[in-house]
Amino acid sequence: MRNSILVRRAHSNGKHMTYVRISLWLVASWISMAEADIVLWQLGGSGLEWAEHDSVAILIDETTTPGAIQPIYIQPNRSVFSYLTNWGSWTPRELGYVDGERPRVSGNLRLVDGDSTSYLAPSSGGSPDGRTFTFDLAVPVPIFSFGFYTPSQGYRSDGKSLREDVVPAYELYIAAHNPNEWQQIADVQENFRPVVQHQFPRQYVRFARYIRRLSRSLEAAQIEALQISSQAIFAKGQAHRGTIGDFELFGEGVPLRAVYKTRIFDLGQKVNFGRFSWSATPLRMVDGEPVEAPDAPVSIQVEARTGIDPKPDIYYEFTDMGTRIPVSQQRYQDALKNPSGAVNTDDGQGGTLTLTTRPKPGIRAGIEYDQDNWTFWSVPTFESGQTLGLRSGSHLQLKILLNSEEFDAFVRLDSLWIEISPTLATSVIGEVARSDDPQPLRGVAEVEIGEMAEFVYDVKAEVAASDAGFDALRIRTGGPPAFKHLEMGIPLRQVEASEVVESADGLTIRLPERLNAGRNELIRVVFAAEVFDFAWTFDGQVLDSQSQSLPQPVQSGDAGDDLATSTLRVLASTSQAEKIRDLRLSTAVVTPNDDGVNDLLEIEYALLGLPRTVATRLNIHALDGRKVAILAAGSQKSGLQHIRWDGRDDSGALLPTGLYLLGLEVEGEAEVIKRLIPVGLAY
Template identity: 95%
Template sequence: MDKLLTNRSAFLLWLTVSWITTAEADIALWQLGGSGLEWAEHDSVAILIDEITTPGAIQPIYIQPDRSVFSYLTNWGSWTPRELGYVDGERPRVSGNLRLVDGDSTSYLAPSSGASPDGRTFTFDLAVPVPVFSFGFYTPSQGYRSDGNSLREDVVPAYELYIAAHNPNEWRQIADVQENFRPVVRHQFPRQYVRFARYIRRLSRSLEAAQIEALQISSQEIWAKGQAYRGTIGDFEIFGEGVPLRAVYKTRIFDLGQKVNFGRFSWAATPLRIVDGEPVEAPDAPVSIQVEARTGIDPKPDIYYEFTDMGTRIPVSQQRYQDVLKNPSGAVNVNDGQGGALTLTTRPKPGIRAGIEYDQDNWTFWSVPTFESGQTLGLRSGSHLQLKILLNSEEFDAFVRLDSLWIETSPTLATSVIGEVARLDDPQPLRGVAEVEMGATTEFVYDVKAEVSAADTGFDALRIRTGGPPAFKHLEMGIPLRQVEASEVVESADGLTIRLPERLNAGRNELIRVVFAAEVFDFAWTFDGQALDSQSQSLPQPVQSGDVSSDIATNTLRVLASSTTQAEKIRDLRLSTSVITPNDDDVNDLLEIEYVLLGLPRTVATRLNIHALDGRKVATLAAGSQKSGLQRIRWDGRDASGALLPTGLYLLGLEVEGEATVIKRLIPVGLAY
């Protein structure tokens, strides 16, 4: 070992240079904005994004106080049912007719007869929180009712208005008007962030006394003769001033022409503040840029299914799914033909939609967001790329302009590089994933298999991210595996790099096994790996989870950690579903976590923490004080701000406060739409 670690200066220099240079011909820069691709020509979502003011750059739209916020928003959708492909926060919505937000009072909803108007509700979702100071509505500018009265004077007799900043379940009332005589209604309040607004029609006890009296006899009688109820709304209006809390830009899916490795994501940006009506540079502005990315090896990240006459599912094109197939209706439980069960609303047959699934075999989930330029996102190699960019601001009059964004790319070193990890003493765990004692030194076996074609350059080193100081044990290579001596080994504070004695190329596709010891400090840890080429400045190629050999039965680079002594207080932890799908179809919209608490001397505080796979806590649910016995907690798939989380795998950390410590139990759950 000492021999391996002594002469490593040149190897360390190469490791450093491989991350900081882009001047070599092996690395190319893919650019969006500036002198690269046009922002406006390559977006799939643009919520309050200004692509015009500064050529080659994007920035949030600055809301003007004399223009309705609705007029800045496009691509409105219906509140219910959610349309195909809806993603929370990426499309404005209205529960009612779109004519109510089009800015044209002549396209009003005609008054109608029938049931009582009391309680009729319209709800608006601006997609993102916007600085707002006024919410209201007005009557049509022209036209007449069936009784001959002018629509301009057909005011709404009584109503309530509500606003919410982040969560549509946390309304704040701003108006409760029981007698209204105004055709133009505008309720003002201190400027604040508003995403949701709601109108509720009420009956006026003074202006509609006859109708209320008739309703006590029959809810239909007063309108049975065809008399339309009072109150016609031409349009709703929301006024504000300033920059949204976040502006959203999502690119279309780019076809890069070939499979590549990805390096650092960098950008040029300018923080600004509006002073005396003009933007000026403001380095202290509380603004940020948030970038996420996902990669794939085909054009579509979703798989669309149709039922067969046998009740099983077959993949179909997106066009057929959207334009030809019909939604199910009725309620039937059936076998899905793949070892599971589906709760359907009609009997499965050809012509019926059988659901949409994320193609996680060919596409990555969205990456962990980065807020700093020059960072890597840990992306898997791919031929297709999509970006999601948030321009965030914590001040009404401050914003950031994104001038350009560029990404390092280089050709792949191999057609594929897959790996899996397990405990050395338990290579085939019963649950299919390595489980370790948190904080305890554990020996791991890390297997890697590469497929290298004649067109690939190959690689001669591996890097493994351990999260803490590792201890290298030995290296094995070949088919069958045999122990060999590594050319170089570098143990750092959070990783292990091994230079192989032989280069892997098309003529030498061998198995690689690294045995090392490390501690796991997080509930879930992924031993991310990279294949490296020390002979060039090509970007590292990520090691993907997969089935390397029958020796190890995890097929993953992830391990789970827990404290066995603490976990004994929590038993029989069960989930109502392994995948929560909060898409308002009444099927797995809520996740119910059921468990038994044992041996607690008193009632204790219990909470559920939801973690992303990188360890970030994205939500916390307080369950209050609980005692020994059967207990339950429910989760609706939302983060701490009330927004629905992206599709992916999350870790639920159940925490129960004990006498001196916090008892924890961890379990994974998927989220999909």
């Protein structure tokens, strides 16, 4: 179902951040408050149109399939440059430039416009040797040819046709990801061709570079004969040889990633966000036609950020006193000037005086991200149906990457939808501290990694009459918690929770009374938990158990005078270097007799201080050192982890009875971390 009450777009001649105020495009109508409060906001399919709401679209095809987006499939007979728009200079001057979201060129844009009649006129003075043009496609694209050609018309000042004014010598380079890691594909010391194309095996290319060199037969020989510098020989006014009409890159297939970023949506009111889901189809190009390919190595990557106003950045101008005041983006970009650098001038006494521009009105004072009103981009999700841990907000922006690991495989994103519902409270603020150190000197709780510690978790809510309120609190602990007690009220008093649920990675407390506009009370939860990361955030949510509304995140802040952290984050440290701790087995002997007793071996352990998820596997060794089975546990992160083993080898056959060594391996940043433990097998 599609409902539209008001659609309004705000434009500023393409110069400023564009945001869109929209009504909710509903896949499911609002249902009565007693039944459900969740609505689906949709982009694509029957919802908002992709093409009308993008702020960045790098090699995104928005037209082939109505209602869907997919990577552009590069055709081998069309220059890749022609698929890209909104080119910028190599050193971007525009506000808000993000690497990989805009193609760039170090040189004139006429060199990539695909027009053989336009060209960069030959210059004179100084040596052309080393003159460089560099191109950034923004994303890696499958390329097999790089070249250039002379203009199709026009004449040099000496009467020679530009068509025949070939570049005497040059070098060509390509790079897949890093503009400092070049691969040379051509070193031509004598060129007589007006059309140059150098082919190479198809490979991902993001950066391409041309360097002008001196011809050995003409330019270099002339310099050597005259025994003068190249700067002098080319400083006599004649135009350099070699005119380039256009550069060309040819390839075939889809980019390694295609980038789509939305404008900023104004949702009309502050809402809570739930799961992000999408409908997508993996495809592979076969004989020029897209064919569904469930095994295609493709993925969708989604990030989001939320805010409570239209602008994520704050723009500043200097005052007469040298302080800063916020100004509009339009004034910052159109009316203010950059601070000038130091200027050396005569001091009137035979010396030099260095002057700098004094901060004053009319001078830009910098740009800052509005952390108070906007979240940073979320951790990417690659799986549909996941939550992104977004803070409540009235404004939303999405960034979507369509990834492919194969030249001819790609994914079509048919639609994307997000669960949203009204906020339960106007604001929910929380902070956490150790119970034995409620006001730490450094302003943050500090614990020993992997050791049980007791925490105090304070929450203060502001609930308006129009808010539904809440009656439960959930805290993400990362490991099994131990609930101690609950306090509520002003002043705080210990109360009995209606229900407490301790899970493997969190704690849910149902409050004895509902908090609404008439009961804005302080909530305190005391619990014990282990911290397995060097920095851990005890994310919290308040819930309404009487409805289907989405939970509302607890935001870090000052919840009261008793605690002095104003954050939900804690820091952990350790004097031990071990990454694997508390390796335990459910039994010393596995007996896979299908009798329900010790048929499976449960292996439990704690991973500590890992900066990211890592590959983990269990190797089973015989006592003579032979590896008889490998059990991949996939990617795991810091915290309590589990692996099961049924006494079988890789083929599924039961291993002979006896004693075996279990080798747990975790791929660390610099080395593979290993732990061994014996186990018996009998049946």
